[in-house]
Amino acid sequence: MPEAAVLDGDLLSTVDSDAGGARVWQRLGAAGVLREQYRRRTATGLVADPGRLGATLRAVDARGDNGVTLSVLVQSASALPILATATGPEFDRVADGECEVALAATDAAAAGSDLTGLGTEVEIGEDVVRVEGAKRWVTTATRAAYFLVLARHRPGRHFTAFTWVLVPADTPGVRVTPAATTLLPGAGIGHVEFSGVRLPPSAVLGRPGRGLALFARHMGTERLAGAQWATALTSRVLAQTRAALTRREIDGRSLWDHESVRQEFAACLVRVRALRALYEALGERVVEDHDLTSGAVLKAAVGLTADDVLSRCARWRGADGFADDGLQLLRAEAAVFGIGGGVTELMLGAVADDAEALLTELRA
Template identity: 45%
Template sequence: MPEPTADFTAALGTALAGVDTADARALWRALGVGGVVAALCPDGGNQPDPRRLATLLTELDARCPLGVTLSVCVQVATVLPLLSEAATAGPVAETVAGMVRGETVVALAVTDAGASGSDLLDATTRAKLGDDAVTLDGGKEWITNATTCHAALVLARHREPRHFTSFCWLLVPISTPGVTVEPTGRAFAGSGVGHLRFDGVALEPNALVGRPGRALAGFARQVGVERLASALWSRAICRRLLTGLGEWLRARPAADGTLWDHPAVREQYARCLVALCQLDALCAPLLDGPPGPPSTVTGMVLKVAAAETVETIAAEAVHLRGADAFRDGGEAALRTEAAMFGIAGGATGTMLAGLADHADDLLRSGP
């Protein structure tokens, strides 16, 4: 069973006190200095404890813009575990130590400029591996933390065959000559989303993270934790939305009482509650399990369920609140940004196609 989270929760509250929660770098620094990043992985492990991860994402969702929470989520669920697994010495180990202290922000550069987001085997970002140097060319698009990071963990092709063993990870300092960063605009405020370009970027051989050929296999395992984090975070968003919506409905005058008194409104609200309870039920076994990636099928189920639950509840909140939902920071804006749950970590359509391939297993035993 996971350790109690009381001490972790207290440390998190202390770390967040007084920090500018709209500043992703300042927030990450506070989490590091406060020992929160280190405490996410108990007993010196590489994987975040599920309950601590849920506590972190719930607290950040309550206090931070969605983009800032996204900035932290990518690092704790994916980047830090991938780097920690390969951290023996050199730049990789130094970067891990810097991340744990909150001094170093690292972007996860996977989505390729030369391929569709979910088709990593067609990625065109290439690494030429030599005995004395590594050369990187290509581009990555819509990368969280691109404009705020100190380094990027880049998925690159080092062999031509369209095969999962043709890829490696490179740790690329963002200040390296040949690296350019292009902001993408104001979407996901605080997330640092941008495009990265690599033009003849020369790196030392120790920029390699792990062994060449194992990058996609490692990422395929770790993305399960990212999908669990997505589900835990979407639960927090939905609970926050429904709490605020319920308070608003009870206070909104109607002809004979408040909107909450209308059976049709209560029915729609209750449907949203059911959707949230279903997502809670999917997450519950994983919260009581050990740190580490869920199975591939479970990860895909969580991914789809999180995306669809957020959309269902956000859409109903917009429908019921009407014009009020379109105020600054209202449900309409949140619904637009929360659409990322249907894209990041694998598009919903791709997940559903994969789940159909596992239909017999799911029908026999469930995720």
């Protein structure tokens, strides 16, 4: 499906170039862009519009702050669709840009890809809901007004043992610590502890035991958004790199005039164009059919494409790539494509599991 037109060029021009993620989110919400990313709201959350979601990410990526783009992506593609199942005013506040929400899934007690091994627990009583545990590497944690917390409501690793709980950030017992990293500063990444947290029964989103099912329903949208952002980022860097190659000379010839460089650059361009074609072809399956295999294909393709393309671009920039704002830093930040939301190897395993069906489709 072709993407929607690029957002109005003036939309984010009123936001200072060094403004943080909160200001960008506020502007997108106030302009109605965040709501327009979705086709409809259902009992199980939001259904995204692939074209509009991609246009938003391209516009934000153009500002060149990967942390800010990451925060917009996670909130738009994962957090807001789940928050839409809440019955209170929280969704409207976040969707209108009044405040932000953080998706607190990655647990301190387990590896990021091991959701069923998480240790954060929720006790659901008739009059009170109690939350205990800790989450780590949470995007927008340091500035969120609400945390969407995936917690265990009964022992075991069964799919139905987990529930989403909405925790206001100012609730007694909630403690946020900024993550010890200089990468992606605009993302507001932090670790969150929940100690003796007490909430009303309305804090539980949906029926107890439907947490992982709801997460899986919207996980593909984040993977689609990741492919859209990776395409925007790598194509932007390729354009900047080509300009630099035409200016830099060796022995009286620009690097761009060397055939080996041209061919390697063209190979990068083909890979990025293929990534865009892939997410345009699979977008509808992801948002409408919740096709997990399509989501895994997209996520794996991003992991295999982004680092390779950016590594080559960084190498062409030579020593300049190691400047404080150079491509080596951008490359390090872009490593999130191969880790966040599912490591590339795990995604390839999921693709292999469905290899027979994929091969049948390719031969049809």
